[in-house]
Each structure stands twice: as C-alpha cells, then as structure tokens.
Amino acid sequence: xxxxxxxxxxxxxxxxxxxxxxxxxxxxxxxxxxxxxxxxxxxxxxxxxxxxxxxxxxxxxxxxxxxxxxxxxxxxxxxxxxxxxxxxxxxxxxxxxxxxxxxxxxxxxxxxxxxxxxxxxxxxxxxxxxxxxxxxxxxxxxxxxxxxxxxxxxxxxxxxxxxxxxxxxxxxxxxxxxxxxxxxxxxxxxxxxxxxxxxxxxxxxxxxxxxxxxxxxxxxxxxxxxxxxxxxxxxxxxxxxxxxxxxxxxxxxxxxxxxxxxxxxxxxxxxxxxxxxxxxxxxxxxxxxxxxxxxxxxxxxxxxxxxxxxxxxxxxxxxxxxxxxxxxxxxxxxxxxxxxxxxxxxxxxxxxxxxxxxxxxxxxxxxxxxxxxxxxxxxxxxxxxxxxxxxxxxxxxxxxxxxxxxxxxxxxxxxxxxxxxxxxxxxxxxxxxxxxxxxxxxxxxxxxxxxxxxxxxxxxxxxxxxxxxxxxxxxxxxxxxxxxxxxxxxxxxxxxxxxxxxxxxxxxxxxxxxxxxxxxxxxxx
Amino acid sequence: xxxxxxxxxxxxxxxxxxxxxxxxxxxxxxxxxxxxxxxxxxxxxxxxxxxxxxxxxxxxxxxxxxxxxxxxxxxxxxxxxxxxxxxxxxxxxxxxxxxxxxxxxxxxxxxxxxxxxxxxxxxxxxxxxxxxxxxxxxxxxxxxxxxxxxxxxxxxxxxxxxxxxxxxxxxxxxxxxxxxxxxxxxxxxxxxxxxxxxxxxxxxxxxxxxxxxxxxxxxxxxxxxxxxxxxxxxxxxxxxxxxxxxxxxxxxxxxxxxxxxxxxxxxxxxxxxxxxxxxxxxxxxxxxxxxxxx
Numbered sequence: 001x002x003x004x005x006x007x008x009x010x011x012x013x014x015x016x017x018x019x020x021x022x023x024x025x026x027x028x029x030x031x032x033x034x035x036x037x038x039x040x041x042x043x044x045x046x047x048x049x050x051x052x053x054x055x056x057x058x059x060x061x062x063x064x065x066x067x068x069x070x071x072x073x074x075x076x077x078x079x080x081x082x083x084x085x086x087x088x089x090x091x092x093x094x095x096x097x098x099x100x101x102x103x104x105x106x107x108x109x110x111x112x113x114x115x116x117x118x119x120x121x122x123x124x125x126x127x128x129x130x131x132x133x134x135x136x137x138x139x140x141x142x143x144x145x146x147x148x149x150x151x152x153x154x155x156x157x158x159x160x161x162x163x164x165x166x167x168x169x170x171x172x173x174x175x176x177x178x179x180x181x182x183x184x185x186x187x188x189x190x191x192x193x194x195x196x197x198x199x200x201x202x203x204x205x206x207x208x209x210x211x212x213x214x215x216x217x218x219x220x221x222x223x224x225x226x227x228x229x230x231x232x233x234x235x236x237x238x239x240x241x242x243x244x245x246x247x248x249x250x251x252x253x254x255x256x257x258x259x260x261x262x263x264x265x266x267x268x269x270x271x272x273x274x275x276x277x278x279x280x281x282x283x284x285x286x287x288x289x290x291x292x293x294x295x296x297x298x299x300x301x302x303x304x305x306x307x308x309x310x311x312x313x314x315x316x317x318x319x320x321x322x323x324x325x326x327x328x329x330x331x332x333x334x335x336x337x338x339x340x341x342x343x344x345x346x347x348x349x350x351x352x353x354x355x356x357x358x359x360x361x362x363x364x365x366x367x368x369x370x371x372x373x374x375x376x377x378x379x380x381x382x383x384x385x386x387x388x389x390x391x392x393x394x395x396x397x398x399x400x401x402x403x404x405x406x407x408x409x410x411x412x413x414x415x416x417x418x419x420x421x422x423x424x425x426x427x428x429x430x431x432x433x434x435x436x437x438x439x440x441x442x443x444x445x446x447x448x449x450x451x452x453x454x455x456x457x458x459x460x461x462x463x464x465x466x467x468x469x470x471x472x473x474x475x476x477x478x479x480x481x482x483x484x485x486x487x488x489x490x491x492x493x494x495x496x497x498x499x500x501x502x503x504x505x506x507x508x509x510x511x512x513x514x515x516x517x518x519x520x521x522x523x524x525x
Numbered sequence: 526x527x528x529x530x531x532x533x534x535x536x537x538x539x540x541x542x543x544x545x546x547x548x549x550x551x552x553x554x555x556x557x558x559x560x561x562x563x564x565x566x567x568x569x570x571x572x573x574x575x576x577x578x579x580x581x582x583x584x585x586x587x588x589x590x591x592x593x594x595x596x597x598x599x600x601x602x603x604x605x606x607x608x609x610x611x612x613x614x615x616x617x618x619x620x621x622x623x624x625x626x627x628x629x630x631x632x633x634x635x636x637x638x639x640x641x642x643x644x645x646x647x648x649x650x651x652x653x654x655x656x657x658x659x660x661x662x663x664x665x666x667x668x669x670x671x672x673x674x675x676x677x678x679x680x681x682x683x684x685x686x687x688x689x690x691x692x693x694x695x696x697x698x699x700x701x702x703x704x705x706x707x708x709x710x711x712x713x714x715x716x717x718x719x720x721x722x723x724x725x726x727x728x729x730x731x732x733x734x735x736x737x738x739x740x741x742x743x744x745x746x747x748x749x750x751x752x753x754x755x756x757x758x759x760x761x762x763x764x765x766x767x768x769x770x771x772x773x774x775x776x777x778x779x780x781x782x783x784x785x786x787x788x789x790x791x792x793x794x795x796x797x798x799x800x801x802x803x804x805x806x807x808x809x810x811x812x813x814x815x816x817x818x819x
Contacts, residue, residue, distance in 0.1 A: 006566035013562050015554040027550055041569060093621060093811060101811065108802045115801060138619050139811060143804045274554075275565045282551045289547055294540060 002041035005338030020350035024292035034511035039520035042261035045312020060319030070110035082121035084356035091308035097137035120204025123452035166240035170213035197325035198242025258311035260518035345509035361403035374462030391501035398478030413456035422487035613762035628737035630705035654679035714743035724778035733765035738788035
C-alpha cells in the first residue's frame with residue numbers, strides 16, 4: 001500500500017534534506033521547527049495496461065464504444081500531447097503509444113483509409129524525429145511518418161480555421177484537418193491537474209489567435225491556481241472554447257494518468273524521503289553530488305536529459321470530455337495531493353534541471369522563473385503554502401544560458417524586454433504582439449525546432465501570480481547579474497537567503513520546504 | 526583580482542573541501558542508532574526492489590570496465606579482422622523486452638560477431654551462455670572471459686534444469702541471452718540439430734527468440750585453430766519469434782532451427798509499400814510488456 005504524502009517537522013534527528021539545483025543537487029539542513037512536505041509514494045500501476053485501454057475504449061464514459069464510432073470511408077484524426085509531458089520523458093513504451101496502437105488497430109479493422117495523426121503542440125516547438133518516434137513508437141512512426149504523422153503548425157494560414165467567438169468573446173481556432181474530420185480522437189497524458197480536458201484541443205490544436213485568449217496576464221492572475229481547474233480562469237476560458245469546438249467537430253477523448261515514479265533506479269535516492277535513505281542512497285547522493293560539482297554543464301545536461309522515468313499507468317478513461325476529465329483529475333489527485341495545514345512566511349523549493357519547455361535544452365533564466373515561481377509555486381489548492389507577502393526561496397544556478405535552436409525568442413525577450421521592465425502587464429501590452437508576429441521567429445517556429453515568438457511571454461505570465469503574491473523571491477546559488485536582471489534577489493547559501501528573508505517577514509519566520517520533484521499538490525487548509 | 530582566486534590549485538582545494546563537507550554532512554545527518562522519531566512517516570518501499578543479480582560480472586564497476594574493453598578492443602578488432610556485414614539489426618532495435626539470441630555455432634569468433642551485430646543498448650544488457658565444462662574448467666580463464674564477454678557457465682553435461690533455471694532468472698531480471706542451441710561448435714561448418722533448451726527457456730519466460738545466422742565464421746576460426754584469420758563475414762538477424770500457446774518445446778525449437786536455416790539462404794525483403802493499413806498489418810506488433818492482454 002503506497003504511503004500518502006507527509007508533512008514532517010524538522011527536529012534534531014531529522015536528516016538534511018535534498019534540494020534540486022538545476023543539473024545538480026544539494027543537501028541542506030533546515031532550521032528546527034521548519035516543515036518538509038513530501039509527495040505520496042508512487043501508486044501501484046495497472047498490471048495490464050493494454051487490457052485496461054481496451055476496456056476503456058469498449059466501455060467509454062457517456063459515449064458510445066469507440067468501435068461503433070468508426071466506419072469505412074470516414075475522415076479520422078488522432079491528436080496527441082507533445083513532449084512537454086510527462087517529465088522526465090517516460091521510458092518506452094509511452095502510454096500514448098499504447099493507446100494509439102489500440103486505436104489504430106480498430107481503425108485498420110474498420111477499414112478507415114483516411115487517417116491522420118497530429119502532435120498537438122500548440123505554440124511549443126516541433127519535436128525532432130527521434131522525440132516523435134519515442135512518443136509514438138517505431139511501428140506507428142514507420143507506418144505513418146511523414147505524410148500521415150505530423151506536427152500541428154499554429155502559424156500555417158492554410159491549415160488553421162476560425163471557429164468563432166465564445167460567450168466571453170474569446171476567439172476559437174482549430175487545426176483544419178481536425179475541424180474537417182468526422183471524428184477526432186484525442187490521446188492525452190495528464191501528469192498534473194492543469195493538463196487535459198478541454199484544454200487539450202483548445203490549446204494543442206489552436207493558433208496564436210486562439211491561445212492568446214487565455215494565455216494572458218489577466219487570466220493567469222485570475223487563476224488561483226491554474227493547477228486547480230475549478231478555481232482557474234485559464235480553465236474556464238478553455239472550457240468555453242472547448243465547448244465551441246465540440247459543437248463543430250465530434251471528439252472522443254482518451255485520457256491517461258501515470259504515477260509519480262519519476263526517477264530511474266540509478267537516481268532512486270531522489271525519489272525517496274530522506275528519512276528512508278539507506279547507506280546506499282547516501283553513497284549514490286555523494287557520488288552524484290561530486291559528479292555534478294565537477295562536471296561541465298553540457299556533460300551534466302546530457303546525463304540528466306538521458307534519464308527516462310519508469311512511470312506506470314494508473315488510470316485510463318475514454319469518452320465524453322467532461323466525464324473523462326473528472327475521473328482523470330480524481331486519479332491525478334490520488335497520486336499527488338498532500339494535505340497541509342496553514343501557510344508559512346517562507347517557502348523553499350529546489351528547482352530541478354527540467355521543465356516542460358526545456359526538454360533536451362538548458363533551462364534558461366526565464367524558464368527558471370517560469371518553473372520555480374510559475375509551476376512549482378502554483379501546485380496548491382485553496383491557497384498558496386506561502387502567505388501573502390512571504391518570501392519564496394528557490395535554488396538554481398540560473399546562468400545566462402540559452403538554447404539558440406529551441407529558445408531564440410527567449411534570448412531577445414531576456415535582453416530587450418526584461419531590460420526595459422519586469423511588469424507583466426506592461427510587457428504584454430508593449431511587446432507581445434511584436435514578438436508573436438516577428439517573421440523570423442515565426443519561420444523558426446514553423447520550420448525549425450523553436451518555441452513560438454510569444455512563448456517567453458507566457459513563461460513570464462505563468463510566474464505573474466507568484467511575483468504579485470510573494471514579498472520577495474530569492475534564488476540561492478544563481479548568477480547574481482542574471483538573477484537581478486529577472487527582478488529577483490540572489491543569495492549564495494540557503495542560510496544567507498533566510499537572513500535576507502527575515503528583513504521582509506520578520507524574525508523567527510515559519511519555513512516550509514516543498515520536497516519536489518516528484519510532483520505534489522498541496523491542499524492548504 | 527586577488528592572486529589566490531580562480532587558480533587551478535585553489536579550485537581543486539575548494540572541490541576537495543566541498544567533498545569533505547558533503548561527506549561530513551551525510552555522516553552526521555543520519556542517526557542510525559537512535560530510535561526513529563514518531564513524527565516521521567512510517568518507513569516504506571518507495572521504489573521497487575532492483576532486479577536480481579546473479580554474478581559479479583553483471584554489476585558495476587565490472588560492467589563499465591567491460592564496456593571499455595569491448596569498445597576499445599573487441600569491437601574494433603572484429604571490425605578490422607572480418608568487416609562483418611550485419612543485416613536485420615532493426616529487429617534488435619525494436620525489441621522491448623529481454624530476448625534470446627539463438628545462432629548457429631561454428632567458431633569461437635561467433636560470440637564476438639553476435640555482440641558486434643547488436644545495438645549498443647542491447648549489447649550492454651546481454652549475457653552469453655558459455656560451456657561450463659570448457660570455459661569454466663579453469664576458474665581464471667572463466668573469469669577473464671566473463672569480464673570480456675559477460676559469459677556465465679552453462680552446463681552441457683548434467684544438471685540442465687538448474688542451468689536453464691538460472692538462465693531464465695537472468696532473462697527475467699532484464700538480460701538478453703546469447704545461446705548456441707547446437708550445444709557445441711560445428712565440426713564442418715554446417716548447422717547441427719538444435720537442442721530443446723532454447724524452446725524451454727522461451728516457453729518458461731515468454732522471452733522472444735531472435736534467430737541469427739553467421740556465415741563465414743568457420744573460415745575465420747574453425748575448431749582446433751588457435752588464431753583467427755581475416756575472412757568476410759555476414760551476420761543476418763531474423764524476426765523475433767515467440768512460441769504459440771499450444772506449441773510444445775521441441776516443436777518450437779524445430780521452428781527456431783528452421784528460421785536460422787532459412788536465414789542462411791533467404792534474400793532480404795524489400796520495404797513494403799501500399800496503404801497504411803497494409804503497412805500497419807505487415808509491421809511487427811509490439812511485444813506486450815505485461816503479459817497477454819488479449
């Protein structure tokens with residue numbers, strides 16, 4: 001029986017706690033009385049995933065069995081989530097591959113010749129062939145690539161159609177092939193509550209015009225948090241768009257969830273609570289720490305990015321989007337929810353090497369902000385673990401380091417936009433459109449492997465709520481110049497950061513450390 | 526800038542100091558002898574137990590040493606001596622679970638040729654069944670060969686059940702297995718009758734059997750020849766096979782033997798064309814990772 005999440009109070013017997021530090025790790029001793037929040041242990045995976053998938057397709061929720069929806073001569077499109085999740089990428093076979101193979105078997109049996117498979121990547125970068133092959137598997141790749149297996153292009157004027165406006169005035173656009181299909185089957189992998197549901201179609205297969213309707217400062221500041229869909233303006237907007245899409249095209253949703261077994265055997269100690277570490281875990285920690293201290297960043301990056309997570313499938317549901325997504329969210333919450341009592345003055349989080357937007361690339365400074373103050377801060381329900389005006393402490397080396405292929409617009413965003421102002425609303429009104437319509441960034445997004453010109457803005461908007469909520473954000477171990485350029489404070493050690501934080505929150509502050517990854521969602525009472 | 530900063534010696538000193546700090550922090554951080562405080566969550570198996578290990582040759586650092594030896598010596602030597610032509614390596618790439626590589630056996634060079642033919646990922650997870658009464662008669666020789674080729678003793682004379690059991694344990698713990706079902710090297714280069722152990726292992730573990738045919742190894746190093754001579758070699762890898770539900774061990778072994786003999790003669794198939802449905806049906810379904818789900 002896997003243990004639920006835990007909150008432990010630091011006493012004299014409590015071992016030091018692991019902090020992720022980009023492509024490195026640290027062991028820190030927290031002050032007595034501080035709290036450490038641990039995620040639940042990985043749930044038992046489903047023993048026979050293929051069988052569970054067949055069952056879900058045969059008995060969908062509030063929809064007809066998939067087999068009865070497939071008929072010869074129809075136009076069928078399968079869309080699936082891109083490589084931004086799960087993180088780290090899943091060891092083969094990916095659950096999306098398992099699901100798609102079942103669906104394709106059914107389509108072949110029904111004799112459907114007009115079948116296309118589209119990677120629903122929204123404004124994310126195009127995947128390389130190897131990355132695409134890893135998600136869909138060899139068999140699908142060799143059968144369908146490149147003419148029938150391809151990636152959505154949100155800037156292709158020919159292949160995106162305008163669907164209409166929602167009741168709240170949001171534009172809705174959709175990939176033309178999906179819009180003109182008799183049936184779209186969406187294959188999703190939900191790792192965190194933010195993913196899935198109506199957001200899959202309305203973001204993954206949309207153009208900039210559709211996505212900007214909810215990826216903006218106002219909506220994201222109104223999402224408390226976007227990891228809890230009922231309280232998220234982002235999700236309300238996606239639902240309105242999704243309903244309009246469902247009126248246009250018949251969609252059959254398949255959603256899967258995995259457990260939080262995020263690290264392979266060699267990095268078991270990162271998965272375990274420090275109170276459970278054995279001598280072997282200590283030795284592995286020491287070896288890894290020394291390696292990451294000495295090795296050059298590019299080497300460390302190659303080692304870390306080569307890790308594949310041994311996730312196990314925990315649930316698969318198919319059918320009508322709302323019915324499916326409710327069940328999916330239950331399954332996700334079972335895996336990641338931890339009950340936490342009350343807020344604290346200081347919250348510390350170790351920012352790991354990987355976020356959704358830097359698979360096989362360094363985490364640039366803007367993405368550090370997005371990951372630490374955006375995603376990791378927002379893993380809460382009801383209210384943040386950090387009290388209003390408290391201090392958020394992150395650990396990350398935060399170097400001036402960009403991947404010119406994946407993040408060209410991030411470089412200009414950092415150098416030009418952040419030099420001018422750090423205010424998200426001002427940045428949005430002054431710069432976003434110019435970057436989004438820049439022909440060079442558009443070209444790189446469409447033909448290379450670059451994120452869209454507007455993407456760095458979204459990365460900043462993700463963090464807008466934390467920047468508004470926190471009194472200070474301190475990055476421990478970061479490059480001082482870079483951290484200041486982001487508008488944050490920099491500290492050399494965690495002890496220094498606590499000293500600095502006391503200037504903001506007063507003496508003897510309460511401290512909470514979120515020991516993540518693996519991912520967790522704090523239900524704050 | 527002060528004279529003592531950023532110098533290599535200072536940096537080295539810093540690193541050593543940091544390493545000592547880490548060791549000291551770890552040493553002092555955990556109090557093994559004191560009772561576990563009641564405020565801590567109960568202890569649990571957060572991660573699954575590691576797969577069972579059956580020998581020193583399959584654990585670190587020996588694996589890394591072998592990795593070096595193979596890449597620095599064995600593979601370049603094989604390449605230079607015989608320029609092996611490998612066909613069908615895509616079948617190995619498609620393997621999603623441990624497999625048994627069953628090949629004809631006419632030479633001591635066969636093992637190196639098979640390892641050469643595998644993908645890097647498969648090679649690093651492959652053990653080779655070596656005759657216990659030949660290779661492991663002298664412990665030093667057996668250990669050296671294990672270090673180079675990751676062999677394990679496989680009895681040809683008695684206690685076969687026990688040996689097959691240890692082989693199946695290796696397969697179950699994630700290792701590919703190289704087997705020569707003929708049992709010993711061919712005296713004249715022609716394929717001999719296959720022994721049923723390969724079928725038994727496939728049935729017991731559900732592991733796919735990959736048939737391989739090696740042509741030319743007999744000319745490189747036949748029986749009673751101590752040193753290899755250059756000769757062109759071709760290694761042909763066939764489609765993985767699994768026993769049918771009602772197929773007995775001997776019938777399956779015969780099928781594997783037939784597959785190896787077919788590889789000896791068969792020309793390569795050209796890539797299939799046609800509609801996606803035809804291509805899909807002609808392609809190999811993924812081996813089920815978790816048993817039969819049908």
